[in-house]
Amino acid sequence: MQRIPIVGGNWKMNTTRATAAALARAVAAANGTQDAVQVAVFPPFPYLIEVASALRGSPIMLGAQDVYFEPDGAFTGEISTSMLRDCGCNWVLVGHSERRHVIGECDDLVNRKVLAAVGAGLNVILCIGETKGQREAGEADAVNERQLRAGLRGVSAAQMKSIVIAYEPVWAIGTGLTATPEDAQAAHKAARAVLAGLFDPSTAQATRIQYGGSMKPGNAANLMTMPDIDGGLIGGASLNAADFSAIVQAAAPH
Numbered sequence: 233m234q235r236i237p238i239v240g241g242n243w244k245m246n247t248t249r250a251t252a253a254a255l256a257r258a259v260a261a262a263n264g265t266q267d268a269v270q271v272a273v274f275p276p277f278p279y280l281i282e283v284a285s286a287l288r289g290s291p292i293m294l295g296a297q298d299v300y301f302e303p304d305g306a307f308t309g310e311i312s313t314s315m316l317r318d319c320g321c322n323w324v325l326v327g328h329s330e331r332r333h334v335i336g337e338c339d340d341l342v343n344r345k346v347l348a349a350v351g352a353g354l355n356v357i358l359c360i361g362e363t364k365g366q367r368e369a370g371e372a373d374a375v376n377e378r379q380l381r382a383g384l385r386g387v388s389a390a391q392m393k394s395i396v397i398a399y400e401p402v403w404a405i406g407t408g409l410t411a412t413p414e415d416a417q418a419a420h421k422a423a424r425a426v427l428a429g430l431f432d433p434s435t436a437q438a439t440r441i442q443y444g445g446s447m448k449p450g451n452a453a454n455l456m457t458m459p460d461i462d463g464g465l466i467g468g469a470s471l472n473a474a475d476f477s478a479i480v481q482a483a484a485p486h
Contacts, residue, residue: 235440237456237463237483238270238396240357241470242297242325242444245276252279253286258473260290267291268484269463272323273470277311284320295323295357298331301344313352324349325465327359327383329402339382346383350391357396357465358383359444360423364403372401373422380426389431397423397441398465404445406467413454413461416443420460449478456483 247255252275263271272293275283284294296319300310316324326349327342342358349356360379362372376399387395399419404410411419420441428436443455444465455461463483469475 234485235438235462236270237268237485238272238440238442239463239476239480239483240271240295240323240325240398240442240465241273241476242328242465242467243273243275243470244297244330244467246471247275247279249279249282252276253282255471255473256283256286256292259476260287260292262473262477263292263480264290266480266484269480271480274323274325280316280319280321293323294319294321295325295355296321297325297328299324299326299345299349299354301341301348303348313349313354316354317352321354323355323357325357325359325398327379329359329361329400329405332359333363333402339379342379342383343385346395347386350387350394355394355396357398357442359398359400359465361400361402361405361445367401367403372419376419376423377426380423381430384430389435392427392431392435392439395439396462397427397439398444399423399441400444400465406446408446410446410448410451410455411443413458416445416455417458417460420458424460447479449475449482452479452482 272295274295296316326345331337360376362375366375424436440462442463442465443461447464448469
């Protein structure tokens with residue numbers, strides 16, 4: 233089955249109002265005619281409307297870095313699905329390793345966010361991945377399976393059309409370390425097998441699984457030649473439009 237690659241740029245807690253808009257315009261200019269790869273950017277919350285304006289008329293999609301599961305109410309500092317849609321978002325990241333390991337989000341909270349986002353009509357990138365200690369202990373596949381099963385609890389096979397999985401080994405995020413293409417492929421293949429068990433083989437084959445973890449222009453092509461790697465979730469390299477665009481080009485089928 234041919235899956236359309238998807239490349240996301242997670243800007244994390246970077247940019248200003250001016251630089252976010254400039255970066256969005258540069259990404260749109262460089263990738264505006266790319267129809268073989270889906271492209272999305274995930275700016276900080278305060279700049280969503282600014283970036284939405286900069287992307288208007290381009291095929292680049294807008295996403296948010298997080299969301300809360302309640303529709304409204306007394307939840308100081310949180311942001312709802314309806315607020316994200318009002319800002320022009322059609323994607324949201326859920327369960328990023330920095331949310332799990334820095335902020336302390338548990339599997340149950342991640343699952344509530346997935347269900348709320350999909351239920352509100354947003355597309356979700358659900359992030360999974362093991363720490364260095366877990367990999368060294370031989371627990372990588374078990375950790376990823378647990379996070380997949382927990383994150384997708386209550387999700388239907390039909391709703392999986394709105395969900396992308398991002399495999400992000402925690403030890404490779406922002407460290408300069410990268411999983412070898414073979415190691416990344418093995419993790420993606422294992423995740424797809426879990427999806428086949430949770431749903432069915434056709435749903436598993438249709439679901440896109442991105443790699444995240446220090447993907448750069450220099451290693452993107454080798455990673456994305458692997459049969460189960462369907463694009464990338466890019467951190468640092470997404471802050472440079474030329475580097476990000478080179479990764480998008482590497483993701484395009486050749």
